[in-house]
Amino acid sequence: MFEKILIANRGEIACRVARTCRRLSIRAAAIYSEADNGALHTTLCDEAWRLGAAPARESYLRGERILEIARASGAEAIHPGYGFLAENADFAQACADAGLVFIGPPAAAIAAMGSKSAAKRLMGEAGVPLVPGYHGEAQDPDTLAQAARETGYPVLIKPTAGGGGKGMHRVDEADAFADALAAAKREAAASFGDDRMLIEKYLLEPRHIEIQVFADRHGGVVHLFERDCSVQRRYQKVLEEAPAPGVSESLRREMGQAAVQAAQAIGYVGAGTVEFIVEPGGAFYFMEMNTRLQVEHPVTEQVTGLDLVEWQLRVAAGEHLPLVQADLALRGHAFEARVYAEEPRNAFLPAPGRLRHLRTPPAGPHVRIDTGVRAGDTISVHYDPLIAKLIVWDLNRAGALRRLRHALAQFQVTGASTNLEFLQRLAGHPAFAAGELDTGFIVRFRNDLLPPLRRASDRVLALACLAVLLRNDETARRQAAASSDPYSPWHRTDGWVLNDDNHHTLHFHDDHGDIAITAHYRPDHYLLDLPGGTLRARGTLEGGADIRTELDGMQITATVVQRDTELTVLCEGFSHRLLLHDPLTVGMEDEIREGSLKAPMPGTVVQLLVAPGDKVTEGQPLLVLEAMKMEYTIKATTDGIIELIGFKEGDQVQEGAELLAIASK
Template identity: 65%
Template sequence: MLQTVLIANRGEIACRIARTCRAMGVRTVAVYSEADADAMHLHACDEAWPVGPASAKESYLNVDRILDVARRSGADGIHPGYGFLSENADFAEACERAGIRFIGPPGSAIRAMGSKSAAKTIMADAGVPLVPGYHGDDQTPEHLAAVADEIGYPVLIKASAGGGGKGMRRVDDPADFAAALTSARREAAAGFGDDTVLLEKYLLQPRHVEVQVFADSHGNVVHLFERDCSVQRRHQKVIEEAPAPGLSDEKRQAMGDAAVAAARAIGYVGAGTVEFIMEAHGDFFFMEMNTRLQVEHPVTEMITGEDLVAWQLQVAAGQPLPRNQDALAFSGHAFEARIYAEDPDRDFLPAIGTVSRLRTPAEHDHVRIDTGIREGDAIAIHYDPMIAKLVVWDHDRDKALQRLRNALADWTVAGTTTNTRFLGRIAAHPAFARGGVDTGFIEQYRDDLFPEARPVSDRFLAAAALYELLSVDQAAAARARVSGDPWSPWHSTDGWQPNSDNHHVLHFLDGDTDLTVVAHYRRDCFLLDLPGGTVTANGSLGADGHMRLVLDGVHQDALALQSGDQLSVAIGGEERKLVIHDPLSAGMGEELREGSLTAPMPGTVLQVMVAEGDHVEEGAALMVLEAMKMEHTIRAFASGRVDKVNFREGDQVSEGAELLAIGAEE
């Protein structure tokens, strides 16, 4: 067995690996960038070494530095996690040359599957079914456009060396092919150092079903059943589940056999995932093989009871697989929801900020949380904005789904925007409950999943007002306890005024709407004047933000988390965000002039398509930003003339920066 493992990754996967290593008595070494100098994964390991600046290219992707740390720390194995160097064949081979065990497949297997084009050739020879498409060497735009015409639209352009939705574009119209190809290649080159692409027929309403495989160095290969990863946005998975709903035993067996054949065809060793795309009538086709542990591996662990990281360590040490195929079985059903710092209502733009308050459901046999984020940690622009993976299990799909809904309702974050309420809407959707999922699920039910914003209800507004009032009372009581005269009337918070009703006026912003609550003090409660009428209010506030509301005699639990002037209020699985507002300070910021185009988030300018003086049509692409490993195209909101271009390619921009300005034609 390995004695010391260096974890060449960060975040939740580094913490996850460290947890298993500790249980197995294996010493762990963390690496960290300057941006992660106090990150959670450092404290999860036995020791931690710096490897460079915040940029992943100069730290987590710096092979020489990581190997140097491995030698100096005495590590005899390196676990790459997923992402970063996990599917880098050169790194795997460099580890072996350095006499350090790479906890993953051999470089030859990574290289074989690292090129999607080469992988499809190998799979065809192994008898694994393929989607109609092109994965040849002629990469000229003219040839690719001609092939796309032959395949028939819609087609999918995919980075040959990539994954995770990067370098991938769906094209429905031949007129859009050239621009989509350019964008996909640029993103592929930036993300993987290779702009080679392949083309596939885009299947309408397909499911994305993948099979977990495992192989050892003794020639044993098994599968640990399948996962359904169909619910996606931007080709990235949102909610995964195992087993796949509605899959017959015969189809499960056929997919498992195909996945094992794929692994054998490349001499695979370690954990891997063979990904299939499945049509509605049940035919399935090979898409790609991920030569690493997947983000969604916990759902497989939950239904099989196996620790896949422990399997990786054992296989890397030269031991045979812990179980053969006949000894493997699954029980119950599991879901995983990926909780991200992102704004679904802004096309899933990643969000930055500091997680000032974090409340999560309790962990037990049915609920598991994998995270690398704590209260006080910052979500920076340098890395993937994942906060955590929420994993639930129960004896059947309906019970597991209810657990997922309850756990998402118990998850509240202050300080940044997250996708938890969006995930809750997916979990509550009738079509999802039926198992009616495909890769177009989010678009198909967009109106349900992105409902028009409703005005905040009196119930939430009352909870916000009560939180403010009780917070003031608690602060005053604390000051009184340490003062020389705790009974002084100056410590009173009851709004007393001579010849006047005792009251406070509270202001909140719901978007751009200014809301006012007048709180009248009474002996044992408040009277709150709300937009919908007056209610009696009372309750209690815990130190952790948990509240017990009593509104017109009705008792209810709530959670209120404040970060600066931002207030998140969660009641009964629904959350609303308000701003504690001071009307006297409103309007003091300088407005950007009409016609400006601003950066939706911090990032780097990848491309500028226009120059000052150019005429542009509404919807025209003006500039491309890269942030958190994804491209975002800035488009003209109206036809006009480009008056100003404030940034060049390579420039760093902050959120809200004025990128360009468009004026009316003279």
């Protein structure tokens, strides 16, 4: 076994690998960019080495610099994690040439599967069923357009390299093909440095089921059963489970054997995943092979009782697989929910920001949290917006799903928008509970999963009021104790007014407008005049952001995080953001230029499609913004004339920056 390894990654997966290294008494060296100075993964390792600037191409994609650090640190092997250089055949070969063990498959195996088109041809020769489409070498637009016509719309344009859904575009008609192809090529070039594409028939209502495989250097190959990854947005997985619901033992064996044969065909070593598209009738087609550990590997660990990173280390060190196929068995059911900093109602756009409050469910035998961040850390525009992976396990699917819903309700984040409420609705949806899964699940049930934003409830408003009043009272007591006249009536916070009822009016604002709440002070409680009526309330601060309250006789504990005039109320799984207003400033917000289009997130302007003076129509694409290696098209919200363009191609923009302005015709 190795004495020391270098973890050539960041965030959650670097922390994950570091924990196994610590358990096995293997020293681990971390690497970090400027943006990750002091990040959690650097503190969990025995040492940390600076790579370079924040952008990945200047840090985590600098293979030669990583090799230099590995040599300087005395590491014997490099664990690439997933993403970045994990599936880079040249880097794997460079490790071997430098006398370092690459904890992953041989460079030849990565190369064989690295091109999706080449991989499909190879699997076709091995007799594995393939989705109809074009997997050829010719890449000129006319050839690809003709292939799409011959395949038949709808089709899927996919990069031959990379993964994670980046660069994938569904096209429903020939007129949209050219623009989709151009966007796919730009995204693939930015993410993988390779803009080659393949064309596939877009299958309706398929499931995405993958098989975890493992192989050693001695010819041993096993599969560790399947995971269902059908629930996706933007072709990226958001909730996975193992085993896949509704899969028969015969189909499990058939898919498992096909995956083992795929690994054997390329001389595979280490952890890998063979992904299949499965039609409702049970027919399955090879989609791709990921030559690395997958983000969702924890659900397989939970249902097998194994540590797959330990298996990776042992295989890379030359050991035999710890178990053979006959020794492997499924136990129970597991889910993994990916908690992202993103805006589900805004096409799931990433939402970078500082995590001002982060509280996860208690870990235990049924709940596991894999994360690379702490409260106070920043979700950077430069990397994936993952906050944490929430993994739950129980004896059966119903029990695991119940634990998932409960754990999601306990997960608290403020400072960045998240998909937590979306995940709760997803986990609570009847169709999901029934196992009615396919890759169109989120689109089909979008109205259920993303309902209109609701006005703050009376309970939310009562909790916000109590938090403000209790904190004001605590502050006043401290100030009074420190003053020369602690008994002065001017230190009182009970709404005392000479010759008047003791009361105070609080003004809040949310997405639905302004809300005024009057709090009447009583000796041991408040009477709150809320939109739904008067409510008797009292409470105590529990330290930090927590308050214990009693609302009309019902006791409840909640968390109210306040930063300046912004309050976020978190209770029983819901989160509601409110602004506390000074009465004199209500309705006096900054004016916004008519027709102004602002950046929905930080990013880079990669393409301008219009110029000042151009006439545009509502819905017309105006500008392409790239953030976190994904492209987002800014479209006109009205007919008019381009009055202003605030940036040029290549410029970095911050969230809320004015990109363009449209003047009415």
